[in-house]
Amino acid sequence: xxxxxxxxxxxxxxxxxxxxxxxxxxxxxxxxxxxxxxxxxxxxxxxxxxxxxxxxxxxxxxxxxxxxxxxxxxxxxxxxxxxxxxxxxxxxxxxxxxxxxxxxxxxxxxxxxxxxxxxxxxxxxxxxxxxxxxxxxxxxxxxxxxxxxxxxxxxxxxxxxxxxxxxxxxxxxxxxxxxxxxxxxxxxxxxxxxxxxxxxxxxxxxxxxxxxxxxxxxxxxxxxxxxxxxxxxxxxxxxxxxxxxxxxxxxxxxxxxxxxxxxxxxxxxxxxxxxxxxxxxxxxxxxxxxxxxxxxxxxxxxxxxxxxxxxxxxxxxxxxxxxxxxxxxxxxxxxxxxxxxxxxxxxxxxxxxxxxxxxxxxxxxxxxxxxxxxxxxxxxxxxxxxxxxxxxxxxxxxxxxxxxxxxxxxxxxxxxxxxxxxxxxxxxxxxxxxxxxxxxxxxxxxxxxxxxxxxxxxxxxxxxxxxxxxxxxxxxxxxxxxxxxxxxxxxxxxxxxxxxxxxxxxxxxxxxxxxxxxxxxxxxxxxxxxxxxxxxxxxxxxxxxxxxxxxxxxxxxxxxxxxxxxxxxxxxxxxxxxxxxxxxxxxxxxxxxxxxxxxxxxxxxxxxxxxxxxxxxxxxxxxxxxxxxxxxxxxxxxxxxxxxxxxxxxxxxxxxxxxx
Amino acid sequence: xxxxxxxxxxxxxxxxxxxxxxxxxxxxxxxxxxxxxxxxxxxxxxxxxxxxxxxxxxxxxxxxxxxxxxxxxxxxxxxxxxxxxxxxxxxxxxxxxxxxxxxxxxxxxxxxxxxxxxxxxxxxxxxxxxxxxxxxxxxxxxxxxxxxxxxxxxxxxxxxxxxxxxxxxxxxxxxxxxxxxxxxxxxxxxxx
Numbered sequence: 082x083x084x085x086x087x088x089x090x091x092x093x094x095x096x097x098x099x100x101x102x103x104x105x106x107x108x109x110x111x112x113x114x115x116x117x118x119x120x121x122x123x124x125x126x127x128x129x130x131x132x133x134x135x136x137x138x139x140x141x142x143x144x145x146x147x148x149x150x151x152x153x154x155x156x157x158x159x160x161x162x163x164x165x166x167x168x169x170x171x172x173x174x175x176x177x178x179x180x181x182x183x184x185x186x187x188x189x190x191x192x193x194x195x196x197x198x199x200x201x202x203x204x205x206x207x208x209x210x211x212x213x214x215x216x217x218x219x220x221x222x223x224x225x226x227x228x229x230x231x232x233x234x235x236x237x238x239x240x241x242x243x244x245x246x247x248x249x250x251x252x253x254x255x256x257x258x259x260x261x262x263x264x265x266x267x268x269x270x271x272x273x274x275x276x277x278x279x280x281x282x283x284x285x286x287x288x289x290x291x292x293x294x295x296x297x298x299x300x301x302x303x304x305x306x307x308x309x310x311x312x313x314x315x316x317x318x319x320x321x322x323x324x325x326x327x328x329x330x331x332x333x334x335x336x337x338x339x340x341x342x343x344x345x346x347x348x349x350x351x352x353x354x355x356x357x358x359x360x361x362x363x364x365x366x367x368x369x370x371x372x373x374x375x376x377x378x379x380x381x382x383x384x385x386x387x388x389x390x391x392x393x394x395x396x397x398x399x400x401x402x403x404x405x406x407x408x409x410x411x412x413x414x415x416x417x418x419x420x421x422x423x424x425x426x427x428x429x430x431x432x433x434x435x436x437x438x439x440x441x442x443x444x445x446x447x448x449x450x451x452x453x454x455x456x457x458x459x460x461x462x463x464x465x466x467x468x469x470x471x472x473x474x475x476x477x478x479x480x481x482x483x484x485x486x487x488x489x490x491x492x493x494x495x496x497x498x499x500x501x502x503x504x505x506x507x508x509x510x511x512x513x514x515x516x517x518x519x520x521x522x523x524x525x526x527x528x529x530x531x532x533x534x535x536x537x538x539x540x541x542x543x544x545x546x547x548x549x550x551x552x553x554x555x556x557x558x559x560x561x562x563x564x565x566x567x568x569x570x571x572x573x574x575x576x577x578x579x580x581x582x583x584x585x586x587x588x589x590x591x592x593x594x595x596x597x598x599x600x601x602x603x604x605x606x607x608x609x610x611x612x613x614x615x616x617x618x619x620x621x622x623x624x625x626x627x628x629x630x631x632x633x634x635x636x637x638x639x640x641x642x643x644x645x646x647x648x649x650x651x652x653x654x655x656x657x658x659x660x661x662x663x664x665x666x667x668x669x670x671x672x673x674x675x676x677x678x679x680x681x682x683x684x685x686x687x688x689x690x691x692x693x694x695x696x697x698x699x700x701x702x703x704x705x706x707x708x709x710x711x712x713x714x715x716x717x718x719x720x721x722x723x724x725x726x727x728x729x730x731x732x733x734x735x736x737x738x739x740x741x
Numbered sequence: 742x743x744x745x746x747x748x749x750x751x752x753x754x755x756x757x758x759x760x761x762x763x764x765x766x767x768x769x770x771x772x773x774x775x776x777x778x779x780x781x782x783x784x785x786x787x788x789x790x791x792x793x794x795x796x797x798x799x800x801x802x803x804x805x806x807x808x809x810x811x812x813x814x815x816x817x818x819x820x821x822x823x824x825x826x827x828x829x830x831x832x833x834x835x836x837x838x839x840x841x842x843x844x845x846x847x848x849x850x851x852x853x854x855x856x857x858x859x860x861x862x863x864x865x866x867x868x869x870x871x872x873x874x875x876x877x878x879x880x881x882x883x884x885x886x887x888x889x890x891x892x893x894x895x896x897x898x899x900x901x902x903x904x905x906x907x908x909x910x911x912x913x914x915x916x917x918x919x920x921x922x923x924x925x926x927x928x929x930x931x932x933x
Contacts, residue, residue, distance in 0.1 A: 152784050152794055154777070179776075186795060229808065238806065261807060287797035287857040292784075295791035299784070310884060375810050379773040382780050384884035386773045390810050400808050 083107065084293040085151050085644035086115060091189045091211065093204065095277050096137055096196030100211045105190060111647060112722065115147035115190060117173070117615035118661040120162035123193065124171060125664060125726070130671045134166040134269075135252065135276040137197040143184070143243075143282065146618010150185030150290040151644050152302045154309070154631075155623040157181055157381040159243075159260075160615055164672070165268040167254040167492045168514045171668045173538050174270050176243075177380035177620055178263035180284060183241040187286030198278030201250070205235060206284045216280040221247055223432030224259035225401055231283050244281035245271045246434025248480040252276055253490040255439040255516075259431055262378055262388035262402035266436035267540055268515065269492075293646030301640055308631040309384055309623070317628050319557040320549055327630060329622040332405050333377055333389035336367045341406065347413045349445035350510040350519040350682075362418070369420045370408075378402065380620065387622060396425040403427060407437030413519065414441030415448075415468045422469045426476065433480040438540070439492060439516045444475040446493045446507055447485070455502050460485040492516065510682045513674075515539045517682055525592040525686045530694060531604045531701050533681035535711070537665055537674075544608050546626040548576075552584030567633040568606060569651070575599045576606075592690055597697060601704040612658045613637055660721040663706075663713045667726045670735060676702075676711045712736070763867050764891040765816070765880060771887035772812040776803050778879035778888060785868055785878045797857045800865040801879050804842045811836055814879075814888065817854040818845030820862035825850070 092101040105119075113119045120142045132138045141163045148156035159181040165172035184192065187208050194204075203216040219227050228242035241260070248256035249271035256271030257264045265271075292298050309327060316325035321340040323330045339358040347354055373393045377386035388404040403424075411430070412423035430440055448471055450456040451464060458464065462484075465471050478486025488499045493516055497508035510517050512533060518541050528548075529541070536544040553561055562577040579599060582589040595603065610625035610633075617637065624632035632640075638654045641647065649657070666674070679698065683689075702709060706717030712735060718727045730736055779796035786800070787793045796802075800817040825848075829840040847854040847862035854863045868877040875881070876890035913922050 150794075152780055152791070186797070225808070287795065289787075289793035289795040289798075291793050292791060295784075295787075295789060299791040306882065306884060376812070377773060378807065379775040381775060382777045383775050384773070384777070386885070390807060392810070400810075402807060 082291055084291045084646050085147055085641075086110060086190050087185055087188050087288075087290070089189050090191040090193055091206065093192060093194045093211075093213070094196040095194060095198040095202065095213070095279060098198075098213055100213070102189070102209075102211075110147070110645065112657065113661055113664075114616035114641070114657060116144050116158070116160040116618050117162065117612065117665070118657070119191070119616075120144045120160055121171070121661060121664040121668060123191075124162060124164070125668055128164065130673075132164070134164045134169065134172075134273055137277070138195065139164055139273060141194040141270070141273050141277060141279075143180070143192040143194075145181035145185050145190055146614075147616060148640060148644055149181040149618040151292060152299060152382070153617075153619065153640055153644070154302060154305050155380070155383040155385070155620040156618045157383065158614070158618040158620055159184075159265065160618070161258060161265040161270050163270055163273045165254075165270070166252065166272050167269045167495070168539065170513065170672055170674060171537065171665055172268035172270050172273070173615075173665070174258075174265040174267040175543075175615065176258070176260055176263040176265040177383075178260045179241045179381045180243050180260050180282075181618055182381045183284045183286050185286065185290055186288050187284055188288050192282065194277060194279065197276065201278050201280050203231060203244075203281040203283065204279065205231075205240075206282070206286075207235075207237070207240075208285070208287055219280050220250065223247070224249075224257075224434040225261075225399075225432055227281050228259075228261070231281055235283060237283075237285055240283045240285045242281055242283045244434075245274050245279075246432055246480070248272075248433045248435045248490075249275035250280070251480060251482045251490070253435060253479060253482065254492045254495070255436040255443070255490075257431075257434045257436050259434050262390075262404050263380065264431070264434075264436075266438070267538075271434050292644055294643040298640070298643040301636065301643065304636075305623075305631045306384070312629065312631065317549075318560065319553040320551075320628065324550070324628065327623060327627050328385040328387045329405050329620075329626065331387065332408060333374055333403065334386060336363065336370055338366065338409065341409055342413070344520070345409075345413060346519045346521045348416050349414065349442060349449050349507070350517075350521060351449075352416075353521065366420045369424070373424050375400070383620065383623070385622060391424060391428060393421075393424055393428075396421060396428075398425055398428045399432075401428045401431050403431075410437050410519075411441045411472060414445040415472045417469050419469065426469075426472055429473070429476065433476065435476075435480065438518075440476070440479070441472070442510065442516045442519065443479065443489050443493055443496070444472050446496070447475055447489055449507050450500065450504055453503075453507070455500065455504050455507075456485065509684055512681060513539060513678050517541070517685075521684060521686075523687050524590075525688055525690055525694070527592050527595070527597075527600045527693075527697055528603050530592075530681060530686075530697060531600065532608070533685065534679040534698060535604075535701065535705075536608070537669055538611070542626065543611055543621070546607050546610060546621065547628055547630065548603060548607060549580070549628060553580065555585070565629065566635065567629060569634055569655075572602045572606065575602060579603070592688075592693060597700045598704075600697065601701050604701065605704065608662070609655065609658050610634065612662050613654065616658070616661060617641065656721070660723065663718060663721055663723060664726070666707075666711075666713060667718075667723065667730075670712050671729065671733065674711070676709065679711055708736075758897055759894050760897045762893050762895050763877075764893065765867075765877065766889045766891060767814050768887050768889070769813060771885045772803065772814060773885050773887075774803060774805055774807065774812045777882040778814060779803065781878045781882040795857070798863065800854065800863045802853060809836060811838065811842075813838070813842055815843065816845050816865040817847060817863045819847070819864065821846045821848045824848050 144160045160175045201216040205212045224244045224246040227244040243260040252272040254269040257266035258271045342357045375390040375392040378388045392400045407427045408423045411426045479490045488496045494511045494514040497504040532544045568576045579595045715727045779799040782799040784791045784794035804813040831838045868874045880888045880890040
């Protein structure tokens with residue numbers, strides 16, 4: 082019997098119309114856990130670098146985390162992996178909601194999709210009964226509309242549905258896969274789904290998930306619930322309200338948006354508006370949000386309320402569900418002062434199925450080009466004069482790939498090069514061809530420098546976490562470190578010293594503080610915890626993202642061991658995670674990722690230190706066991722039982738140019 | 742909308758003329774739709790305890806339609822061999838609920854509250870356990886307090902059951918006369 086996992090993957094070939102239930106090798110669970118780890122392994126084994134993202138031979142994998150479907154609170158993430166049309170690298174996006182547990186209850190750990198259907202179809206997984214069904218009648222329908230339609234058509238209100246909208250069908254490079262209040266948005270995985278002719282996946286499951294050591298496991302779960310209650314009653318002192326509690330940033334519950342609106346950049350990641358947040362704005366925005374939010378909602382088996390049902394008939398849009406920060410991304414990119422605009426366009430964006438981070442940036446980029454005369458009336462016939470109306474105009478063009486929308490739909494980096502005429506200079510906020518968070522700051526932050534440079538998930542929120550983002554006020558530092566049990570034991574003293582000293586004297590300021598070795602450890606810790614979550618399916622909002630979360634490196638091994646019956650301690654979990662991290666990198670190295678690609682946007686900080694940055698990256702690569710090009714060394718790979726990667730790299734001559 | 746439903750659960754005689762009534766108060770406003778209650782219910786009732794979980798075996802179900810803002814926890818109650826004749830609809834604060842949504846019966850008209858493999862009916866037992874749980878586990882796992890457990894004592898009149906039967910008999914006698922009723926009783930007795 083298999084524990085925590087089902088031991089089966091569902092293999093779908095949309096070209097052949099074949100459906101196979103395939104048993105998985107338990108050894109792979111020991112080596113990679115599940116979720117991202119086993120996804121990366123499958124992509125490595127079966128999708129060589131010659132395969133283009135839209136090729137029928139590319140795979141689209143819906144992987145469940147190892148702990149999804151167990152009673153572990155907040156373990157509900159679906160990890161969707163493929164190769165991105167935008168970056169041409171491994172695309173990596175995840176979503177919460179209810180899909181992963183439902184898939185487990187149906188008896189599968191993953192859905193692995195290859196091929197390409199001649200007509201639009203959707204997948205209906207009802208325990209052992211799996212069908213590829215006609216979806217021609219759903220063509221052009223919104224993502225949420227599609228979900229509701231399918232549930233009705235199947236007469237199965239309990240089915241969980243993930244669907245693409247028009248943007249995915251039209252292969253917009255930042256098209257998302259939408260699932261209720263959640264979405265897997267980044268890097269154009271919705272476009273890959275669209276390229277396969279797959280409109281949606283519907284799942285209903287009524288089987289058991291087994292736990293190896295039930296009493297121990299349930300006790301751990303009870304401790305988590307108790308800690309969540311404690312932590313919610315004791316918010317972290319000295320940090321902005323948005324970071325003081327658990328969950329992903331509580332954007333739906335919290336009205337205070339001073340932190341985002343005054344610290345993040347507006348327009349096309351250009352302007353700080355440090356005086357934006359006034360009493361009047363606060364009053365007005367509170368009114369709008371109270372009117373819009375009908376109910377705060379959660380994902381499966383999670384007591385948090387990070388999402389909301391949005392009902393705002395006055396805006397002329399249908400109800401939808403929202404999470405996190407997308408209520409502000411459009412508002413800020415459009416330099417709007419109007420939160421109503423945010424709720425309206427975000428709802429529309431979700432129905433079309435586009436990423437709420439990239440899309441506003443692409444549109445703000447287009448507005449800049451228009452104002453600079455690079456795009457003209459010829460490219461944008463009838464372009465409105467008001468920014469908000471311009472955004473609606475551009476959204477319609479992009480999701481249909483109509484006129485200039487066909488170019489903008491490739492994202493800022495590629496569009497800038499296709500448009501030419503100096504447009505390249507306006508591509509100022511991308512790394513590895515992908516739009517980064519809209520933050521422009523003063524002094525180089527060495528920790529974030531490394532995370533932006535080397536992160537392969539390409540979204541900083543999926544790498545950062547657990548560490549205060551600014552020095553704490555002096556009067557709370559001691560208290561903060563007192564019960565900070567979260568860091569790995571051998572690094573805890575370094576991290577506590579950093580918290581105590583950071584910003585207290587000129588020698589304890591960025592960029593030369595913390596020391597490089599501590600900087601490397603801080604980055605390694607933050608990233609590792611995310612990679613663990615991506616394998617277990619535990620939400621970052623209860624684990625790797627917030628400060629002092631309920632899950633940490635000391636208790637996650639117990640969760641994994643008691644759920645699966647494997648005996649995995651902290652050291653082993655760290656090793657598995659390094660293995661998975663290096664396998665993700667190996668997939669990308671094989672597709673050409675090198676040191677030259679690993680740099681934050683030039684204007685991310687005003688004050689840059691090129692020599693020090695070189696040194697930082699050198700040291701971090703060394704710390705990771707990578708060579709000067711950022712390629713994992715043979716020694717590193719062999720230690721991690723990735724000998725087959727070494728063989729592949731050698732066969733391809735990957736080590737020949739960069740000396741090891 | 743604040744709708745509170747009392748799920749009057751298992752009755753236990755604590756002492757003569759007193760009974761303990763177990764009540765779960767359900768506050769629909771507070772439900773975030775996470776379904777932890779379904780999960781932990783099925784885990785608790787697994788054999789061995791917590792060895793598996795499967796919401797399809799749960800004795801509480803969230804009847805939900807997120808986009809209509811309907812979140813309604815319902816507990817499994819009695820098995821019924823026949824389905825209802827009518828299926829009425831309630832409209833409350835502009836939201837439409839089918840009558841079935843509120844009903845806890847394991848009934849032929851739907852899959853709800855039946856073991857998925859055996860199809861045997863399920864019924865909430867308030868997590869009876871030895872030693873007893875402090876509160877039903879669905880309540881314990883509902884950190885948002887959509888489910889709140891209460892116990893209260895009620896006076897019981899000893900002869901409730903007898904009274905009921907006597908009342909019924911009296912009405913029969915009133916309607917048909919004592920002779921007819923006595924004859925019917927005699928016939929029924931001889932048949933046994």
